[in-house]
Amino acid sequence: MELFNSLIQETQALLEHGRPTVWDYSERDCWTEIGSSELVLQKDAAYELGAAGRGSANYVLFTSSPKLVDKDQVLLYGPDLKDIKGDCDFARIVLLRVGVLDDDSDKVYRILKDIEFAKYHVYPEGYMVRMSPENYREQIRVSKKALKKGVSFRGIGADYIRAYKKDINVLNATVIFLTAPGFDYKALKDLAKKSGEALNTLATILEGLPTDCSICALKGICDEVEGMKELHFGVGAGGADKGHDH
Numbered sequence: 001m002e003l004f005n006s007l008i009q010e011t012q013a014l015l016e017h018g019r020p021t022v023w024d025y026s027e028r029d030c031w032t033e034i035g036s037s038e039l040v041l042q043k044d045a046a047y048e049l050g051a052a053g054r055g056s057a058n059y060v061l062f063t064s065s066p067k068l069v070d071k072d073q074v075l076l077y078g079p080d081l082k083d084i085k086g087d088c089d090f091a092r093i094v095l096l097r098v099g100v101l102d103d104d105s106d107k108v109y110r111i112l113k114d115i116e117f118a119k120y121h122v123y124p125e126g127y128m129v130r131m132s133p134e135n136y137r138e139q140i141r142v143s144k145k146a147l148k149k150g151v152s153f154r155g156i157g158a159d160y161i162r163a164y165k166k167d168i169n170v171l172n173a174t175v176i177f178l179t180a181p182g183f184d185y186k187a188l189k190d191l192a193k194k195s196g197e198a199l200n201t202l203a204t205i206l207e208g209l210p211t212d213c214s215i216c217a218l219k220g221i222c223d224e225v226e227g228m229k230e231l232h233f234g235v236g237a238g239g240a241d242k243g244h245d246h
Contacts (some may be wrong), residue, residue: 031155055185076159
């Protein structure tokens with residue numbers, strides 16, 4: 001599963017000048033989960049992350065390369081929850097190393113979607129998540145009560161890693177949080193969009209596409225995401241690429 005490798009490398013390039021706080025994953029670090037989504041009213045909230053008008057991005061990238069993802073860990077660029085004083089920019093990026101998926105492409109797509117959906121089943125106490133998949137954003141409302149109890153990104157990240165690793169196909173999970181001011185959140189959102197388009201294009205390829213790039217509606221994303229074009233021709237032509245107009 002190398003389709004997203006170029007996007008992982010672009011993400012890492014955006015982060016390379018930052019100095020993150022790093023926590024190795026341990027299940028005992030997990031923050032309290034309550035089993036269902038919690039409503040945190042505005043009057044009970046200390047602040048919001050990624051609120052309207054603030055930078056925000058959220059995406060998941062897959063790889064089978066241990067060179068790109070080799071640990072279960074949580075990375076934080078910027079202040080932790082206890083140190084944030086008001087509404088601020090926010091991004092959450094997840095890098096997942098999966099086993100070599102040798103099944104047919106349709107099954108691989110379903111496996112990746114199932115893994116991705118794990119994010120909808122994480123319910124940290126006092127940490128209300130509102131996602132906007134069509135806009136690749138994530139907005140968080142943090143309760144004053146949770147802050148007093150000691151909620152941190154270390155625990156929240158551990159919650160996500162535990163959820164992802166329930167799937168036997170996930171070998172390693174790195175969860176990255178960004179709250180640093182002045183970061184290029186727009187660039188991260190652009191990568192989030194590419195990631196979403198790449199996964200959706202994978203599904204569309206399975207339905208059969210034109211083999212003439214000049215008339216294909218997905219030419220743009222194939223050009224931008226390394227490996228997409230090869231996958232297209234591999235699926236559409238039984239692995240052969242001769243006769244196609246590249």
